[in-house]
Protein backbone atom coordinates (compact mmCIF):
# COMPACT_ATOMS: atom_id res chain seq x y z
CA UNK A 1 0.00 0.00 0.00
CA UNK A 2 1.43 3.41 -1.01
CA UNK A 3 0.88 6.50 1.12
CA UNK A 4 1.90 9.58 -0.84
CA UNK A 5 1.78 11.89 2.19
CA UNK A 6 4.58 9.80 3.75
CA UNK A 7 6.64 9.90 0.56
CA UNK A 8 9.49 12.36 0.15
CA UNK A 9 10.26 13.36 -3.45
CA UNK A 10 13.74 14.68 -4.26
CA UNK A 11 14.93 16.60 -7.32
CA UNK A 12 18.73 16.63 -7.12
CA UNK A 13 20.04 19.14 -9.64
CA UNK A 14 23.63 20.27 -10.10
CA UNK A 15 23.10 23.30 -7.83
CA UNK A 16 20.59 22.22 -5.18
CA UNK A 17 18.34 19.49 -3.84
CA UNK A 18 14.65 20.41 -4.05
CA UNK A 19 11.99 18.35 -2.29
CA UNK A 20 8.27 17.83 -2.00
CA UNK A 21 6.58 16.24 0.99
CA UNK A 22 2.79 16.29 1.22
CA UNK A 23 1.79 19.69 -0.14
CA UNK A 24 5.10 21.31 0.83
CA UNK A 25 7.96 22.21 -1.47
CA UNK A 26 11.40 23.28 -0.35
CA UNK A 27 15.17 23.08 -0.70
CA UNK A 28 17.66 21.14 1.44
CA UNK A 29 20.66 23.30 2.23
CA UNK A 30 22.87 20.18 2.57
CA UNK A 31 22.74 16.43 3.08
CA UNK A 32 22.60 16.89 6.86
CA UNK A 33 19.29 18.75 6.48
CA UNK A 34 17.97 15.89 4.36
CA UNK A 35 19.00 13.36 7.02
CA UNK A 36 17.34 15.39 9.80
CA UNK A 37 14.17 15.80 7.77
CA UNK A 38 13.92 12.06 7.26
CA UNK A 39 14.64 11.34 10.94
CA UNK A 40 12.25 13.96 12.29
CA UNK A 41 9.48 13.90 9.72
CA UNK A 42 6.85 11.45 8.59
CA UNK A 43 8.79 9.77 5.79
CA UNK A 44 8.34 6.10 4.89
CA UNK A 45 9.50 6.20 1.31
CA UNK A 46 11.79 8.42 -0.79
CA UNK A 47 11.70 8.83 -4.58
CA UNK A 48 14.77 10.44 -6.15
CA UNK A 49 15.35 12.11 -9.50
CA UNK A 50 19.00 13.05 -9.81
CA UNK A 51 21.34 14.48 -12.42
CA UNK A 52 23.81 15.39 -9.69
CA UNK A 53 27.19 13.88 -8.80
CA UNK A 54 25.67 13.53 -5.31
CA UNK A 55 23.27 10.72 -6.24
CA UNK A 56 25.24 8.01 -4.43
CA UNK A 57 25.68 10.21 -1.35
CA UNK A 58 21.95 10.98 -1.24
CA UNK A 59 21.09 7.29 -1.53
CA UNK A 60 23.69 6.56 1.19
CA UNK A 61 22.24 9.16 3.59
CA UNK A 62 18.79 7.63 3.15
CA UNK A 63 20.14 4.11 3.54
CA UNK A 64 21.71 5.16 6.84
CA UNK A 65 18.22 6.22 7.94
CA UNK A 66 16.85 2.78 7.02
CA UNK A 67 15.24 3.89 3.74
CA UNK A 68 15.94 2.32 0.38
CA UNK A 69 15.53 5.18 -2.11
CA UNK A 70 13.62 4.58 -5.34
CA UNK A 71 15.58 6.23 -8.14
CA UNK A 72 13.60 7.35 -11.20
CA UNK A 73 14.96 6.44 -14.64
CA UNK A 74 13.91 7.60 -18.10
CA UNK A 75 11.49 5.26 -19.90
CA UNK A 76 10.54 5.90 -23.52
CA UNK A 77 6.77 5.83 -24.11
CA UNK A 78 5.95 6.21 -20.39
CA UNK A 79 2.54 7.92 -20.06
CA UNK A 80 2.54 8.13 -23.87
CA UNK A 81 5.59 10.46 -23.98
CA UNK A 82 7.77 9.41 -26.94
CA UNK A 83 11.36 10.54 -26.81
CA UNK A 84 13.51 11.58 -29.75
CA UNK A 85 16.88 10.48 -28.28
CA UNK A 86 18.20 7.29 -29.93
CA UNK A 87 19.42 6.22 -26.47
CA UNK A 88 16.97 7.59 -23.92
CA UNK A 89 19.25 6.64 -21.02
CA UNK A 90 21.37 9.63 -22.04
CA UNK A 91 18.52 12.13 -21.57
CA UNK A 92 18.63 13.94 -18.21
CA UNK A 93 15.95 12.54 -15.92
CA UNK A 94 15.12 16.11 -14.86
CA UNK A 95 14.36 17.08 -18.46
CA UNK A 96 12.23 13.96 -18.87
CA UNK A 97 10.25 14.58 -15.68
CA UNK A 98 9.71 18.25 -16.54
CA UNK A 99 8.28 17.11 -19.89
CA UNK A 100 6.17 14.45 -18.17
CA UNK A 101 4.84 17.02 -15.70
CA UNK A 102 4.05 19.42 -18.54
CA UNK A 103 2.22 16.71 -20.54
CA UNK A 104 0.13 15.85 -17.49
CA UNK A 105 -0.78 19.48 -16.88
CA UNK A 106 -1.31 20.55 -20.51
CA UNK A 107 -2.50 17.49 -22.40
CA UNK A 108 -3.13 17.81 -26.13
CA UNK A 109 -1.02 20.97 -26.55
CA UNK A 110 2.23 21.69 -28.33
CA UNK A 111 4.62 22.52 -25.50
CA UNK A 112 7.94 24.22 -24.88
CA UNK A 113 9.44 23.16 -21.57
CA UNK A 114 12.07 25.65 -20.40
CA UNK A 115 14.02 24.70 -17.26
CA UNK A 116 16.30 27.51 -16.12
CA UNK A 117 18.51 25.66 -13.64
CA UNK A 118 22.27 25.16 -13.46
CA UNK A 119 21.97 24.61 -17.19
CA UNK A 120 19.24 26.20 -19.31
CA UNK A 121 17.27 23.42 -20.95
CA UNK A 122 14.64 23.91 -23.65
CA UNK A 123 12.58 20.98 -24.96
CA UNK A 124 9.81 20.90 -27.55
CA UNK A 125 6.92 18.44 -27.57
CA UNK A 126 4.10 18.23 -30.06
CA UNK A 127 0.52 17.75 -28.87
CA UNK A 128 0.70 14.01 -29.47
CA UNK A 129 3.33 13.92 -26.66
CA UNK A 130 6.25 13.45 -29.03
CA UNK A 131 9.54 14.99 -27.97
CA UNK A 132 10.94 16.77 -31.03
CA UNK A 133 14.27 17.82 -29.55
CA UNK A 134 15.86 20.37 -27.31
CA UNK A 135 18.69 22.59 -26.25
CA UNK A 136 21.18 22.62 -23.39
CA UNK A 137 23.04 25.83 -22.68
CA UNK A 138 24.61 27.64 -19.79
CA UNK A 139 22.41 28.76 -16.87
CA UNK A 140 22.63 32.25 -15.38
CA UNK A 141 24.76 31.56 -12.30
CA UNK A 142 27.04 29.25 -14.25
CA UNK A 143 27.48 31.85 -17.00
CA UNK A 144 28.51 34.42 -14.40
CA UNK A 145 30.89 31.96 -12.73
CA UNK A 146 32.42 30.97 -16.02
CA UNK A 147 32.96 34.56 -17.15
CA UNK A 148 34.43 35.79 -13.90
CA UNK A 149 36.47 32.62 -13.35
CA UNK A 150 38.11 32.65 -16.76
CA UNK A 151 38.99 36.31 -17.23
CA UNK A 152 41.47 38.64 -15.58
CA UNK A 153 39.34 41.77 -15.25
CA UNK A 154 35.78 40.66 -14.60
CA UNK A 155 34.78 40.90 -10.93
CA UNK A 156 33.55 37.88 -8.96
CA UNK A 157 30.76 40.00 -7.48
CA UNK A 158 27.28 38.59 -6.92
CA UNK A 159 25.19 39.60 -9.87
CA UNK A 160 21.64 40.77 -9.25
CA UNK A 161 20.59 39.66 -12.73
CA UNK A 162 18.78 42.86 -13.55
CA UNK A 163 18.47 43.41 -17.27
CA UNK A 164 19.14 47.04 -18.12
CA UNK A 165 21.66 47.77 -20.84
CA UNK A 166 24.90 47.88 -18.86
CA UNK A 167 26.64 51.13 -17.90
CA UNK A 168 29.43 49.52 -15.89
CA UNK A 169 31.08 46.08 -15.79
CA UNK A 170 28.51 44.47 -13.47
CA UNK A 171 25.66 46.01 -15.45
CA UNK A 172 27.09 44.74 -18.72
CA UNK A 173 27.56 41.24 -17.29
CA UNK A 174 24.00 41.24 -15.98
CA UNK A 175 22.60 42.31 -19.30
CA UNK A 176 24.67 39.91 -21.38
CA UNK A 177 23.86 36.92 -19.20
CA UNK A 178 20.14 37.56 -18.72
CA UNK A 179 19.46 38.70 -22.27
CA UNK A 180 21.55 35.89 -23.70
CA UNK A 181 19.12 33.47 -22.05
CA UNK A 182 16.02 35.50 -22.94
CA UNK A 183 17.05 35.79 -26.58
CA UNK A 184 17.85 32.09 -26.84
CA UNK A 185 14.44 31.15 -25.44
CA UNK A 186 12.48 33.60 -27.58
CA UNK A 187 14.34 32.86 -30.79
CA UNK A 188 14.10 29.10 -30.27
CA UNK A 189 10.38 29.24 -29.57
CA UNK A 190 9.79 31.47 -32.58
CA UNK A 191 11.88 29.46 -35.03
CA UNK A 192 11.37 25.81 -34.12
CA UNK A 193 7.79 25.18 -33.00
CA UNK A 194 4.18 25.90 -33.82
CA UNK A 195 2.82 29.41 -33.26
CA UNK A 196 0.24 28.00 -30.85
CA UNK A 197 2.68 26.16 -28.62
CA UNK A 198 2.47 26.86 -24.88
CA UNK A 199 5.71 27.84 -23.14
CA UNK A 200 6.12 26.40 -19.63
CA UNK A 201 8.94 27.84 -17.53
CA UNK A 202 10.50 26.28 -14.45
CA UNK A 203 13.82 26.23 -12.57
CA UNK A 204 15.63 28.46 -10.10
CA UNK A 205 16.06 31.32 -12.56
CA UNK A 206 12.44 31.38 -13.78
CA UNK A 207 11.61 34.50 -11.76
CA UNK A 208 14.60 36.35 -13.19
CA UNK A 209 13.76 35.50 -16.79
CA UNK A 210 9.96 35.81 -16.66
CA UNK A 211 9.67 39.61 -16.73
CA UNK A 212 11.75 39.77 -19.91
CA UNK A 213 9.95 37.14 -21.98
CA UNK A 214 7.55 38.82 -24.35
CA UNK A 215 5.51 35.73 -25.37
CA UNK A 216 2.86 34.47 -22.91
CA UNK A 217 4.36 31.85 -20.65
CA UNK A 218 3.14 29.75 -17.76
CA UNK A 219 5.41 29.68 -14.75
CA UNK A 220 5.38 26.20 -13.26
CA UNK A 221 7.69 26.14 -10.25
CA UNK A 222 8.57 22.60 -9.17
CA UNK A 223 7.67 21.08 -12.54
CA UNK A 224 10.34 18.37 -12.15
CA UNK A 225 8.94 17.38 -8.74
CA UNK A 226 5.41 17.39 -10.13
CA UNK A 227 6.56 15.15 -12.97
CA UNK A 228 8.23 12.90 -10.40
CA UNK A 229 5.01 12.61 -8.40
CA UNK A 230 3.05 11.81 -11.56
CA UNK A 231 5.67 9.19 -12.52
CA UNK A 232 5.44 7.63 -9.06
CA UNK A 233 1.64 7.51 -9.09
CA UNK A 234 1.63 5.82 -12.49
CA UNK A 235 4.33 3.33 -11.45
CA UNK A 236 2.25 2.38 -8.41
CA UNK A 237 -0.91 2.07 -10.49
CA UNK A 238 0.96 -0.24 -12.86
CA UNK A 239 2.05 -2.28 -9.84
CA UNK A 240 -1.54 -2.42 -8.62
CA UNK A 241 -0.95 -0.37 -5.46
CA UNK A 242 -3.54 2.17 -4.38
CA UNK A 243 -3.07 5.62 -2.81
Ligand SMILES: Nc1ncnc2c1ncn2[C@@H]1O[C@H](COP(=O)(O)OP(=O)(O)O)[C@@H](O)[C@H]1O
Pocket residue numbers: 012013014015016017116117118119139140141142202203204205
Ligand atom coordinates in the same frame (compact mmCIF):
# COMPACT_ATOMS: atom_id res chain seq x y z
N1 LIG B 1 19.12 30.32 -3.23
C1 LIG B 1 19.65 29.97 -4.40
N2 LIG B 1 20.72 29.14 -4.44
C2 LIG B 1 21.26 28.76 -5.59
N3 LIG B 1 20.79 29.16 -6.80
C3 LIG B 1 19.72 29.96 -6.83
C4 LIG B 1 19.10 30.41 -5.64
N4 LIG B 1 18.06 31.19 -5.99
C5 LIG B 1 18.03 31.25 -7.33
N5 LIG B 1 19.04 30.54 -7.84
C6 LIG B 1 19.30 30.37 -9.27
O1 LIG B 1 18.81 29.10 -9.57
C7 LIG B 1 19.65 28.49 -10.55
C8 LIG B 1 19.68 27.01 -10.22
O2 LIG B 1 18.37 26.55 -10.40
P1 LIG B 1 17.87 25.13 -9.94
O3 LIG B 1 16.60 24.90 -10.69
O4 LIG B 1 17.83 25.03 -8.46
O5 LIG B 1 19.07 24.25 -10.49
P2 LIG B 1 19.40 22.71 -10.45
O6 LIG B 1 18.10 21.95 -10.58
O7 LIG B 1 20.27 22.54 -11.63
O8 LIG B 1 20.10 22.42 -9.16
C9 LIG B 1 21.00 29.18 -10.51
O9 LIG B 1 21.36 29.53 -11.83
C10 LIG B 1 20.75 30.44 -9.67
O10 LIG B 1 20.93 31.63 -10.42
Ligand SMILES: CC(C)(COP(=O)(O)O)[C@@H](O)C(=O)NCCC(=O)O
Pocket residue numbers: 013014015051090091092093094095117118119120121136139
Ligand atom coordinates in the same frame (compact mmCIF):
# COMPACT_ATOMS: atom_id res chain seq x y z
C1 LIG C 1 21.59 19.02 -18.89
C2 LIG C 1 21.74 18.74 -17.42
C3 LIG C 1 23.22 18.82 -17.03
C4 LIG C 1 20.98 19.80 -16.64
O1 LIG C 1 21.24 19.70 -15.27
P1 LIG C 1 20.62 20.75 -14.25
O2 LIG C 1 20.70 22.11 -14.84
O3 LIG C 1 19.17 20.38 -14.05
O4 LIG C 1 21.35 20.60 -12.97
C5 LIG C 1 21.11 17.36 -17.05
O5 LIG C 1 19.81 17.30 -17.52
C6 LIG C 1 21.92 16.23 -17.63
O6 LIG C 1 22.93 15.82 -17.07
N1 LIG C 1 21.48 15.71 -18.79
C7 LIG C 1 22.13 14.61 -19.47
C8 LIG C 1 22.38 14.97 -20.90
C9 LIG C 1 21.12 15.21 -21.73
O7 LIG C 1 20.04 15.53 -21.19
O8 LIG C 1 21.22 15.04 -22.94
Ligand SMILES: [K+]
Pocket residue numbers: 012013014094115117118224
Ligand atom coordinates in the same frame (compact mmCIF):
# COMPACT_ATOMS: atom_id res chain seq x y z
K1 LIG D 1 17.12 20.57 -12.53
